[in-house]
Amino acid sequence: METVVSGIRSTGKLHLGNYYGAIQNFVKMQHEYHCFFFIADYHSLTTHPTPQNLHENVKHVLVEYLAAGIDPEKATIYLQSDVPEVIELYLFLNMNAYLGELERSTSFKDKVRAQPNNVNAGLLTYPVLMAADILIHRATKVPVGKDQEQHLEMARTFGNRFNRMYNVDYFPEPYAFSFSDKLVKVPGLDGKGKMGKSEGEANAVYLSDTPEIIRKKVMRAVSDSGPTEPNQQKPEAIQNLFDLMKIVSSEDTYQHFDQLYNSCQIRYGDFKKQLAEDMIIATQPVRERIQEIASDTNYLHKVATFGAEKARESARKTLTAVREFIGFKRF
Numbered sequence: 001m002e003t004v005v006s007g008i009r010s011t012g013k014l015h016l017g018n019y020y021g022a023i024q025n026f027v028k029m030q031h032e033y034h035c036f037f038f039i040a041d042y043h044s045l046t047t048h049p050t051p052q053n054l055h056e057n058v059k060h061v062l063v064e065y066l067a068a069g070i071d072p073e074k075a076t077i078y079l080q081s082d083v084p085e086v087i088e089l090y091l092f093l094n095m096n097a098y099l100g101e102l103e104r105s106t107s108f109k110d111k112v113r114a115q116p117n118n119v120n121a122g123l124l125t126y127p128v129l130m131a132a133d134i135l136i137h138r139a140t141k142v143p144v145g146k147d148q149e150q151h152l153e154m155a156r157t158f159g160n161r162f163n164r165m166y167n168v169d170y171f172p173e174p175y176a177f178s179f180s181d182k183l184v185k186v187p188g189l190d191g192k193g194k195m196g197k198s199e200g201e202a203n204a205v206y207l208s209d210t211p212e213i214i215r216k217k218v219m220r221a222v223s224d225s226g227p228t229e230p231n232q233q234k235p236e237a238i239q240n241l242f243d244l245m246k247i248v249s250s251e252d253t254y255q256h257f258d259q260l261y262n263s264c265q266i267r268y269g270d271f272k273k274q275l276a277e278d279m280i281i282a283t284q285p286v287r288e289r290i291q292e293i294a295s296d297t298n299y300l301h302k303v304a305t306f307g308a309e310k311a312r313e314s315a316r317k318t319l320t321a322v323r324e325f326i327g328f329k330r331f
């Protein structure tokens, strides 16, 4: 059976981008594959959270994984920081990861632009740690959104380089995976680009947002003064709202508003109201379970402990082989 690995950084609550880009695939894949889903808490350290913040955010992701329907009996759910073998593999891979290729990664370049005062080495080697997360279980499929494609390419490079260096055929090539024919990119509400935690509060709709908050955010989403000619191309902000509708609403609803747009009869108030209601319906089952699971500390402890054991067992096997390939020997 093929092995699947994916993780989400614990930098806040999960939003619709995480849900449609990643988690929905996790939930489906757990029935068909050998799955490892983790909380990337080491990765979140690049932003220097306080100890309290770190723990709170890890809890958000753990709770929301479970609320979304990941079953700890089927998939292994764990904290990255509970599997120190990942760090050892990260160190080994770092020895053959080159400054030039790391500096060329788009996510690194974006971060340098966004936070020029915090360009730390962890940020530079972020894709190496991500490769270690994947290679530690020798996974072949990695459910992620469109923005992670380049990181997957780097993971293949690092795995292949290791194989060549030690003349082994040990690490298989991991590929980004989605059940839909293309990798998903969920747009944000601010009129430009993707939905993300770091793009500001108003841009993202969180799985834990109440219906009132969702309505407020969607009504305030960036739009324009409306089409002036029939069948005119939609500007980015409007296209984004239609893309969101395509994800959460029925095809009929989407077609209805698309026709109104094309005949210049659309009223953005009605359009946004419908979009908000459909988002509320789409997220309702998850939202309802978040509260309940978050208060069950005992259950969370059990899930994390059980997951850590299973993940370490798999990681240890890989590390034993890797150390031997490299030439570490006991005296």
Ligand code: ADP
Pocket: 007, 008, 009, 010, 011, 016, 017, 018, 019, 020, 021, 022, 143, 144, 145, 146, 147, 148, 184, 185, 186, 187, 194, 195, 196, 197, 198
């Ligand atoms: P964020 O960008 O909000 O910080 P992460 O980078 O931790 O979230 O992403 C975790 C997972 O969610 C990744 O698989 C990523 O591809 C996916 N993801 C995040 N935002 C989006 C989005 N807007 N559209 C599709 N997938 C997304």
Ligand code: TRP
Pocket: 005, 006, 007, 008, 009, 040, 043, 129, 130, 133, 134, 142, 143, 144, 148, 151
């Ligand atoms: N880089 C991913 C993101 O920002 C999170 C991540 C870390 C990940 N390690 C991973 C995703 C391993 C898949 C597999 O979304």
